Amino acid sequence: MIRSRGRGGRDGAPAGVVTAALVVVLVVVPLASAAPPASVPPASGPSASVPSASVTSAGAVSVGPRPAMVGPVPGPLSVVTPFDPPARRWLPGHRGVDLAAEPYSPVLSPADGTVSFAGAVAGRPVVSIDHGGGLRTTYEPVAAEVSAGDVVAAGARIGRLLAGHPGCPVVACLHWGARVASGGTSGDDDDYVDPLALLAATHRPIRLKPTLPGDGVG
Numbered sequence: 406m407i408r409s410r411g412r413g414g415r416d417g418a419p420a421g422v423v424t425a426a427l428v429v430v431l432v433v434v435p436l437a438s439a440a441p442p443a444s445v446p447p448a449s450g451p452s453a454s455v456p457s458a459s460v461t462s463a464g465a466v467s468v469g470p471r472p473a474m475v476g477p478v479p480g481p482l483s484v485v486t487p488f489d490p491p492a493r494r495w496l497p498g499h500r501g502v503d504l505a506a507e508p509y510s511p512v513l514s515p516a517d518g519t520v521s522f523a524g525a526v527a528g529r530p531v532v533s534i535d536h537g538g539g540l541r542t543t544y545e546p547v548a549a550e551v552s553a554g555d556v557v558a559a560g561a562r563i564g565r566l567l568a569g570h571p572g573c574p575v576v577a578c579l580h581w582g583a584r585v586a587s588g589g590t591s592g593d594d595d596d597y598v599d600p601l602a603l604l605a606a607t608h609r610p611i612r613l614k615p616t617l618p619g620d621g622v623g
Contacts (some may be wrong), residue, residue: 416596474603475559476513477544478506478566478582485574488599500597501543501582508568510548514557515603523564532563541587542600543578546570546620 476482486503518536525531531545533558547564557563568577583603584595 422461423531474600475513476504476604477513477515477542478504478510478579479513482601482604484601485578486572488601490597501580502576502578502600503570503573505573505575506566506577506579508566510566510577510579511562511578512544512564512566514559514561515542515600516559518542518557520551520553520563521554523552530567534563540603541584541586541595543584547579561607 433496483505484502485505488502490500492571514534516536518534520532520540521535521541522531522533529545530547530549531543532547532549532551533541533543535541544563546567546569548562548567551557566577566579570580583598583600585598587596
């Protein structure tokens with residue numbers, strides 16, 4: 406019987422074989438650990454750095470303050486009758502402003518919106534625009550060039566100013582009103598606001614003194 410002269414390992418493998426195996430392991434392990442990690446594709450969802458809009462309890466999306474509006478007639482605004490809300494909803498008052506302008510002047514949408522009404526109210530031609538967020542503006546007397554449901558951009562022409570507005574001290578006046586929804590469904594409880602407060606800070610209205618009979622130029 407022929408016996409091996411020495412035992413190279415605990416399981417009886419030759420010492421040369423064990424040494425070679427250790428060398429292979431030592432070479433392979435560093436190479437594997439030095440390999441760069443696999444690239445991970447970006448998530449398909451929205452970036453965490455993009456803020457999401459907050460949703461109110463009523464389901465409306467709040468996107469921050471409403472942008473400032475522009476004037477509903479070209480050029481500087483000439484206010485002949487200011488906003489004068491009544492102390493109570495049922496009392497008389499002036500729920501808007503009257504702006505002097507030439508007859509047939511273009512009437513412009515002061516902001517993006519959707520025409521909610523274009524027609525006669527008690528014999529007066531009126532155009533109303535819903536600007537979203539509960540804000541609605543009205544204009545009279547206007548020969549409408551739009552219809553209910555039309556989408557209008559800021560500065561778009563919605564009609565032409567007509568003469569004959571009651572109480573206007575000049576040839577033609579545009580009555581501009583603004584209402585903000587108070588949460589009711591009928592609209593009767595909406596709050597009237599001063600339209601001039603919706604204008605950009607750089608758009609300064611000019612107040613005109615009403616022309617009275619007998620006034621002369623001196």
